[in-house]
Amino acid sequence: IINKIDLNKVEIKTIYFIVVILSIIFSLNALINPQLHGEDEATTFKIALNLLNDLKNFEIFNFFKTIITVNHPPGRYLLPIPFIEIFGENIVSMRIPYFFLWIGSCVLTTKIAFKIGGSFNAILAGLFLSISGLFNLEIQSLSHGASVFFGLLLINEYLNNKISEDYIFNKKFDLFKINILLLAGFIFFST
Numbered sequence: 522i523i524n525k526i527d528l529n530k531v532e533i534k535t536i537y538f539i540v541v542i543l544s545i546i547f548s549l550n551a552l553i554n555p556q557l558h559g560e561d562e563a564t565t566f567k568i569a570l571n572l573l574n575d576l577k578n579f580e581i582f583n584f585f586k587t588i589i590t591v592n593h594p595p596g597r598y599l600l601p602i603p604f605i606e607i608f609g610e611n612i613v614s615m616r617i618p619y620f621f622l623w624i625g626s627c628v629l630t631t632k633i634a635f636k637i638g639g640s641f642n643a644i645l646a647g648l649f650l651s652i653s654g655l656f657n658l659e660i661q662s663l664s665h666g667a668s669v670f671f672g673l674l675l676i677n678e679y680l681n682n683k684i685s686e687d688y689i690f691n692k693k694f695d696l697f698k699i700n701i702l703l704l705a706g707f708i709f710f711s712t
Contacts, residue, residue, distance in 0.1 A: 533635055533643065537628055540647035544627040548656035552620045553613060565593070566615050569601045576602070596667055596709035622670045623656040629673035636680050671706035678702065 568591055575584040588595045601615040608614035631647035656666075678699055682692070 533640065536631060536635070536640065536643050536647055539644075540627050540631050540651050541624055543648065543651035544624045544656075547652050547654065548620060548623055551657045552616050561593075562612070562615075565597055565601075566612060568598045569605060569615060570610060572598055573602050573605055594707070594709055596705075600667065600709075619666045620656070622666050626666065626670045626673055627651045629670070629677055633673065633676055633680065636677075665709075667709035668706050671702050671709065675699065675702045675706070 568587060572584055572587055575581070575587065588598070591598060600618045604617045605611075605614045608617065627647060627650050630650050631643045634646035635643035678695075682695055
């Protein structure tokens with residue numbers, strides 16, 4: 522069957538659709554399974570709850586004290602706060618933003634592979650990543666998923682724009698976008 526299908530003629534929209542569906546299917550169990558995966562995820566959940574309560578009670582000093590003294594970068598604790606507030610104090614609520622970052626990372630990888638090598642490479646990269654099970658590993662170290670997502674956005678931005686002296690001096694807004702992506706990645710980066 523594969524010999525009869527010309528993978529280079531498959532439309533990119535179809536490839537994105539397949540990648541999104543597979544990303545959802547292969548990571549859905551990790552999203553909805555309420556078990557904590559490791560001490561890191563439990564600690565992240567507990568600290569995110571404490572930060573949310575500090576915000577609700579206007580305890581700004583405690584909020585910043587916690588952010589400064591935690592073991593990981595602040596992004597991993599801050600990103601889940603709105604989702605925990607909206608969807609309740611549970612692990613699923615904490616995983617929701619990372620679930621969307623995972624799907625976005627799979628789509629961005631597909632987009633980058635398409636820009637570099639065409640439809641065939643986009644299909645391979647998108648399929649392999651979306652069915653890899655990396656999201657299941659990622660929920661154990663949540664901030665890595667966000668760092669990867671912002672890194673992929675940075676690569677995509679680089680591929681969209683030829684970085685040159687003209688770019689640096691005349692495209693201030695585009696350069697600002699790149700710096701924001703670097704900052705976002707830094708806020709989530711963890712060793």
